[in-house]
Amino acid sequence: MKRTLWITLCAVFLGASLSYGNAAPKPPEQNWSFEGPFGTFDRKALRRGLQVYREVCASCHSAAHLRYEKLKELGFTESDVKAIAAEYEVPGPVGEDGNTKPRKAEPKDFFAHPYPTEAAARDANNGALPVDLSMVIKARPHGPDYVFAFITGYAKAPSDLKMAPGMHYNLYFPGHQSAMAPPLSDNQVTYPDGTPATVDHMARDVVTFLAWASEPEMETRKRMGVMVLIFLSIFTAMLYVLTKRVWWHIKHPS
Numbered sequence: 001m002k003r004t005l006w007i008t009l010c011a012v013f014l015g016a017s018l019s020y021g022n023a024a025p026k027p028p029e030q031n032w033s034f035e036g037p038f039g040t041f042d043r044k045a046l047r048r049g050l051q052v053y054r055e056v057c058a059s060c061h062s063a064a065h066l067r068y069e070k071l072k073e074l075g076f077t078e079s080d081v082k083a084i085a086a087e088y089e090v091p092g093p094v095g096e097d098g099n100t101k102p103r104k105a106e107p108k109d110f111f112a113h114p115y116p117t118e119a120a121a122r123d124a125n126n127g128a129l130p131v132d133l134s135m136v137i138k139a140r141p142h143g144p145d146y147v148f149a150f151i152t153g154y155a156k157a158p159s160d161l162k163m164a165p166g167m168h169y170n171l172y173f174p175g176h177q178s179a180m181a182p183p184l185s186d187n188q189v190t191y192p193d194g195t196p197a198t199v200d201h202m203a204r205d206v207v208t209f210l211a212w213a214s215e216p217e218m219e220t221r222k223r224m225g226v227m228v229l230i231f232l233s234i235f236t237a238m239l240y241v242l243t244k245r246v247w248w249h250i251k252h253p254s
């Protein structure tokens with residue numbers, strides 16, 4: 001009985017340490033303007049990040065929770081948004097043949113999907129599914145640090161690791177074998193504001209954009225939090241003064 005217990009404990013310990021060894025390392029911490037209680041989104045970085053998403057990531061990844069009209073919050077005008085939406089097609093009304101006819105997207109539409117079905121997406125990506133990016137920053141531990149580390153974390157596979165066909169070695173992806181090829185290379189996009197389009201810059205910008213996409217109301221929430229704290233401190237001070245006064249009268253009855 002005792003022996004079985006020991007063997008089970010050893011097996012659990014060995015299993016845990018092996019799986020720990022295989023786990024991806026913690027991504028390095030980055031400085032993000034949107035972190036901390038006073039964090040805000042840098043509007044220029046958001047617009048550059050949208051550009052990287054549209055020109056690089058959107059060919060494989062949807063961002064289905066975002067509507068085109070939401071882009072007005074990044075400083076785009078009504079007609080800019082109309083023009084951006086019109087570059088995409090979304091499923092339209094059902095035609096006489098029973099199939100939906102694609103139509104030009106409008107500002108009220110959600111961002112268009114790059115593939116018509118999940119099967120088509122897997123088919124084009126070595127069997128793996130490119131996740132929807134609208135919530136990915138919230139959905140992964142160490143959200144922005146992880147996504148930044150993942151999209152920039154490609155390296156040559158160690159010689160003792162047998163890579164499956166079509167997979168790419170990534171330092172931060174759990175299991176280290178990712179079906180996503182390195183998505184970014186220097187000067188892949190041309191930023192209109194003259195910012196050099198290095199891999200590092202593009203990755204930072206697209207992560208900032210995805211962080212905004214996963215919580216566009218973050219700035220309002222944080223501002224509200226600060227207001228509540230200010231209110232509570234004033235309220236506490238007032239209560240303190242009031243309590244002192246009440247007790248003064250009780251302690252010094254005239």
Ligand code: HEC
Pocket residue numbers: 052053056057058059060061125128129130131133136140147150151173177178179180181183184206
């Ligand atoms: C050619 C297609 C393609 C492009 C372009 C692409 N990806 Fe991916 N991406 C994939 C696939 C496929 C997966 C799934 C990987 C897997 O499961 O092995 C993936 C997975 C991911 C994940 C999830 C990782 C995880 O922890 O599950 C993130 C985040 C991501 N991509 C971000 C991006 C960003 C940001 C861009 C643009 C800079 C981008 N991708 C461009 C195909 C692509």
